[in-house]
Amino acid sequence: MIKRISIVGCGWLGMPLAKSLLGQGYHVLGSKRHNEELAELSAAGIEAYRLELNPQLDSDNIDALLNSDLLIINIPPGRKTNTAEFHIAQISNLLAAAKRQGLKKVLFVSSTSVYGPMQGVVDESSPRLPETTSGKALKQIEDELINDAYFDASILRFSGLVGGQRKPGRFLSGKTVSGPSSPINIIHRSDCIKIISQIIKRDCWGETFNASADLHPTKQTFYQLAAEQLGLAAPNFVDGTASNKVIANNKLKASLNFQFTYPDPMAWLQDNIEEAE
Template sequence: MIKRISIVGCGWLGLPLAKSLIKDGYSVNGSKRELHELAKLQAQGIKAYQLELNPQVESNDIAGLLNCDLLIINIPPGRKTNTAEFHIAQINALLRAAEQQTVKKILFISSTSVYGSQQGVVDELSERLAETTSGRALKQIEDQIFSHSAFQATVLRFSGLVGGQRKPGRFLSGKTVSGPLSPINIIHRSDCIGLITQLIKRDQWGEDFNASASEHPSKQAFYQLAAEQLTLPPPHFVEGASSNKVISNQKIKTTLGYQFNYPDPMQWLQANIQEAE
């Protein structure tokens, strides 16, 4: 039974996730890169530890951080030129430390970018044809985690992230954008947290899940309304290469029995919900 959870990466997703898990009765460890940032975590009831992956593990107490029943790895690739190699080395160093501390269960937060630009309905049986540097790094890390005999692991791939300070009206404002009728694949932060929580409660390991809202409005309809709500210049849409890529969330709904808070991104926008950042 999972009682103690460690979250590596307490930022946009990790911090509100930690707060939510604590409310649900879990004991939560969390990491930040800088020592002076630990007080922010401690104020929320999180047992805070400094962790830097350079790519080797540098921490004020790695044994304390990894004293857990479940390790959630939530650190995306950086934007340096050596992103793929560096990020893979980072995660490998963390996995070695986790093995030394006898961590048994891992949840790795990945991205649907591992599928590249393939078209049509994309589900967990689709081939991962990553095209970007970060996508290729994530694909390799997924494979390494699943093949690691020391851990029971699950991979959760999120599509485009929105919520909090990630306001989609800012993403394309004033830009010239092609493919106005292309469907979008996004997920709200509250559903990211809900899905992780449901996965933990169901004790669902050895699986991979793709996570996106159920509805996929057109790029033009969504981003025009998003910009209008922030009183920003809307994108300028032109005809051009379109996509019909749709990330299916059917496995998550069937296996985890999860009901989305925001299944339709347009309804979320239209509700114009004021969110804490």
Template sequence: MQIEKTTSILSCGWLGLPLGARLIECCCCVKGATRSPEKLPILKGYGIDPYLINLNPEMGGENVEDFLSSEVLIINIPPEMRDDVVAYHYRQVASILQYVQDSPVEKILFVSSTSVYPSLNRAVCEEDASYSVSPIGDALLKVESLLMSEASVKTTCVRFSGLMGYDRKPGKFFAGKKELPRGGEPVNFIHRDDCVEIICRILKEEKWGEIYNASADVHPTKKEFYSEAAKVIGLEPPAFANENQEPFKIIDAEKLKADLNYTFKYSNPMDALHNTNEVELL
């Protein structure tokens, strides 16, 4: 895959670092931001030009203008868990846009989440997003709207479902717990390797001005998934009180698969649980 663009990633953590390393393999020049000084040499070791950038909530740090001297900016900053999350996250991204307006950036890819969807007891597509689902969801929707309405750039938003892979072991979440509810609820997950490849495919295919859901094809029940996830890492499986059908949602990623001609590396998250050869980069 050839993607000969200069790309800036804000920020280079659990997802951003392997994404940057993959983009370099695709002939990209990559600039990566972190707020942790100790991570600067790690980024440099992977061939990423490192920058110390913060958002508190205004954007600041060392050489912000040079960091944004790129064709593409990937914004990968999840909303922080705080009482004013909607206003705070909006101020963070609005501050980024102020710098972008005076930069060479032409395109933005925003990493969003399927937390923007209510539980409608059916498959949900991109048009089903709604406010008042959760404060995090509201923050993401407000920022998506801000970015998509910015005339100086073209923006694509990718709404990832639950992230798994490498050091994110879902089996730890409920291991050993008893009388858990909602055992029959379908789960929505995506492996990090798929996240990285989907973003690369969007850049390669120049799919801008779009909103995409990104979630594995298969949706096992909560009981099936978390029981197996605990067993795989040697922990006591959780016990569920019942498997009654509670309000649920199934993330529909058909638009993404069709537009990008994409086949998931891990179409069933149950299979991803058994991948024991993953080596974390950080």
């Protein structure tokens, strides 16, 4: 039974996730890169530890941080250290430390970027053909986890992330954008947190899930309204190569009996929900 949860990466998603899990009665341990950031975790009731992956582990007490029943890895590939090898080494070193601590259960937060530019309906059985550096790194890390019999791991592939300070109206404002009729694949942070909570409650390990909202409005429809709502310049849409990529969430909903809080990205925008940063 899971009682203690370690979250490596307490940022935009990890921090509200940690608070949510605390509210559900779990003991939560979390990491930040710098000592001056730890007070925020401690103030929220999170057992706080400094951890930086350089890519070697730089921490005052990695064994204490990983003294738990579940490790949630929520560290996206960095922009400054933009090599697949660096991020792969970061996570490999973290997983080696988890093994030394006897920690078997892992939830790895990945991305639908592992599928690359694949078209049509994309589900968990679709081939992963990433083209970006981050997508290639995530694919290799997924493979490492899946192929290592020691770990009891699940992989969660999020599509485009919105909510909090990630306001989609800012993403493309004033830019020239092709493919106005392309469907978008996004998910709200609140649903990300609910999905992770459900995986833990249902003890759902050894699985891979795509996570994207039910509906897929066109790029032009969504981002034009998103920019307008923030009083920003709308993107300039031009004809060009359009995508018809749609991330399917059927497995997630069936396996976890999950219903999205924000199944319709347009409804979320139209409701103009005020959210904490």
